[in-house]
Amino acid sequence: MLEEVVDLFRPLECGVVVDATYGGxxxxxxxxxxxxxxxCVLGIDRDPEAIERAPGRSRLDLAVGNFGEIDEILRMREISEVAGVLFDLGVSGHQLDTARRGFSYRREGPLxxxxxxDAADSAEEVVNRTPAPQLARIIRNLGEERFAHRVARAIAAARPITDTEHLAAVVKKAIPAATRRSGGHPARRTxxxxxxxxxxxxxxxxxxxxxxxxxxxxGGRCVAIAYHSLEDRLVKHRFRRGEGRSSEPVLPVAPPVELVVLTPRPMRPDPEEVARNPRARSARLRAAEKAA
Ligand SMILES: C[S@@+](CC[C@H](N)C(=O)[O-])C[C@H]1O[C@@H](n2cnc3c(N)ncnc32)[C@H](O)[C@@H]1O
Incomplete structure (x- = not known):
């Protein structure tokens, strides 16, 4: 949704727009x-490879870091306020395509x-050290996997698992055959x-x-593209809270209005974009403007 993103930032005439997920x-x-x-654009990525691969360009500055600490990254550059922030969440094509990074169930690589x-543990540690009930909760909540308990039990029984191919095979075997035939690769959610x-x-x-x-x-703008329903919900609720609308039933004093939501409904990619890039299928874009 490149055009939509550019259009949403177009009213900004000067200042720094942070691309908090620089990727490719x-x-x-x-x-x-x-x-x-x-x-000017400040591109941030927590993956040093993304920043190392970036071409030099005028008006582009780059930083390795976690956007969870975006204020610290800006403080180090003596930037006190910005015109825009963009989050395009999830993994990059480069990360998925690089087998040694272990992101893909389609490529053999280390877990x-x-x-x-800055990530504390690797997937190998999470997969091999997390007790099965806790692993099941992770797979259910973050993967929205219906057979999370079966998958977690199968993983626990197959330990140690050290590569992507082994994990994908264990998950595939744990999913009932009838379900395996629909809904994409059975290991995708895990x-x-x-x-x-x-x-x-x-x-x-x-x-x-x-x-x-x-x-x-x-007047600055925040745009977030989420590919996962939990992430989209988080963005939606954060923007709604900024509007002074809260899920809390009664608040004694109305919270101050911090944001104006620009997308009453999330924007979705058009069918041509999905045909070009199937990963865009689940994308939901939401945008908000900082209140004056
Ligand atoms: C979907 S890709 C972004 C693609 C990019 N918009 C482009 O046009 O090429 C997501 C990127 O965000 C990075 N990322 C994910 N979570 C991050 C975080 N908390 N802090 C910084 N970067 C993060 C990933 O490393 C990945 O490179």
Missing amino acids: GGHAAALLDGLGEGI DMRMGP FQAVRMAVNDELAALSSGLDRGIRVLRP
Whole structure:
């Protein structure tokens, strides 16, 4: 959703737009090409490989770091407020395609899945050391896997598991044959869950949204693209809270209005984009503007 993202940031005439998930740099390049000369982009990624691969460009600055600490990253650069923050969540094509990173159930590699050196444990540690009931909760909650308990029990019985192919085979065998034939690769949901646990992705998002919104200048914009329903819900609720609408039934004093939501419903990619890039299928884009 490159065009949609650029259009949402277009009213900004000057200042820093933070691309908090630089990845392959597609959004950062589109922002630099599509916005005026007054806009500089700071690309952040917790994966040093993403930043090392980035081409040098004028008006583009880069930083390795976790967007959960976006305010700290900005403070180190003596930036006190920004015009925009973009989150395009999840893994990059490069991470998925690089077998040694261990993200893909389709490529044989070590069970790693750490997006960057700041992740505490690798997937191998999570898969082999987490007690089965806790692993089942991770697979159920983060992977939305209906057969989470079966999968977790099968993983516990097959330990030690040290590579992606072995994990994918164990998960596939644990899923009932009738289900295996529908809904994509049977290991997709478990791999997603383990990756999200390894990288503590929901905690990073929650902190990144809070801190990113805090450093926005009045009129500044925050855009988030989520590929997972839990992430999308987190974005939706954070924006709604910023609007002064809360899920809490009665508050004694109305909370201050911090945001204006620009997307009453999430924006979805059009069918042509999904045909070009099937991963975009689950994308939901939400945007909000910092209140004056
Ligand atoms: C979907 S890709 C972004 C693709 C990018 N928008 C592009 O156009 O190429 C997500 C990227 O965000 C990074 N990432 C995920 N969580 C992060 C976090 N908490 N802090 C910083 N980077 C993160 C990943 O390492 C990955 O490179």
